[in-house]
Amino acid sequence: MTAGAVSRTFPIPGIADNAIGLKTIEEAVAVRDKLMSNFDKAASIPAGPERDRLLTVVVVGGGFAGIEVFAELRSLASALVSKYPQLSFDDTHFHLIEAMGRIMPEVSLKTSEWVLKDLAKRGASVHLDTQVTGAVDGNVELSTGEVIPTDLIVWTAGVMANPTVVRGGDLPVEERGRIRTRADLRVGTAEEAVEGAWAAGDVSAVPDLSGGGVGGYCVPNAQHAVRQAKVLAKNLVAVLRGERTKDYFHKNLGAVAGLGLYNGVFQSGKIALKGFVAWVAHRGYHGLAMPTWERKWRVLWGWWNNLWLGRDIVNLETVQNPRYVFEEFAARPRPAAPAAPAEKPAPAQVADEKDVPVAKDAASKDAAPKAAAAKAPAAKAAAKKPAAKKAPAKETADTKA
């Protein structure tokens, strides 16, 4: 079982409807495109509350993912400003909301404070000790009473083991909802293993034999996930061959984050790097960690192009709704006209035409279905009238004609 994790949210009004998570590539692409679309829209309207809303970004959660997306979006927005003469840097507003008194628990307090200062220099506000209490209609309400109207809320306040597979099965689960494994990645507890079941990555609680894990388990990150995958594969083969399995062991290498172009932060033990050097370490590490040479080549080639050509600012937001334009303008068959009445009660119809004038407009194409529909009940009603009353009516009509 390697079904990963999903965003963990709380029942805050408006979040489920207005925010977006950051757990998938699709979400990351949508966030980027949304910022670009909002710049397009903002550039075509006068200054005011609506333009402010479009140019305001709120990120919830000051962990690694939150700080990275916040700093990268700030960097992207600064680059975009130069493409829009109508907009200036001061028109853009960036807010990160963090419930705790610090950001990035994976790095030292000193390093995290450097990140805060760096973000402040770039015009991005971080609200510490603050919680989001509402986000109805995109108005982000804070526990401090402040309200921030925005069109882009990115939720990065935690992850949880994929509930679909955890809740749907009967594998042993620990208190945080992850599938419990032994050190060799076999699902089960020290007392009892589940025959034929194995787990790794974010969905699982794997004992951290290095002693560095939170609560004794490996933290959910790719550093562990990709290494666990290799151990799991080897252990499966070992079991099939009747050999002994190996326990998973990995000592955390540290943490590295990108904070926008040419800026980053790196921490391993007491060693901390900041700024450009950390950014190079960030790109270097992720380039090396990228699985398969094919993927490495594609990603590195993208970085190389960006280095010389600058950011690719092509907005592909409509990819999320690719049939929109086609559907909007597609020709559709006209609705079929209702079948004509089998028998035409001639005398009654003439008399009823006074009461049902739309029937005379039947030649008009728009009126045709209405006229036919109106005529049908009229004819039906007429048929119910006594015959004696119809005769004089016909006479009158014939005389007039």
Ligand SMILES: Cc1cc2nc3c(=O)[nH]c(=O)nc-3n(C[C@H](O)[C@H](O)[C@H](O)COP(=O)(O)OP(=O)(O)OC[C@H]3O[C@@H](n4cnc5c(N)ncnc54)[C@H](O)[C@@H]3O)c2cc1C
């Ligand atoms: C923004 C962000 C930045 C990150 N940066 C870093 C970093 O710099 N370094 C680091 O070490 N870690 C980082 N991480 C964490 C890292 O991405 C995860 O820890 C890692 O991807 C976990 O791997 P996984 O294989 O367990 O799960 P995933 O990568 O989530 O893969 C699980 C897969 O299972 C699929 N799946 C789910 N349910 C089912 C089902 N029922 N049937 C079939 N398939 C299913 C999912 O679609 C998904 O493709 C970051 C995470 C985020 C969100």
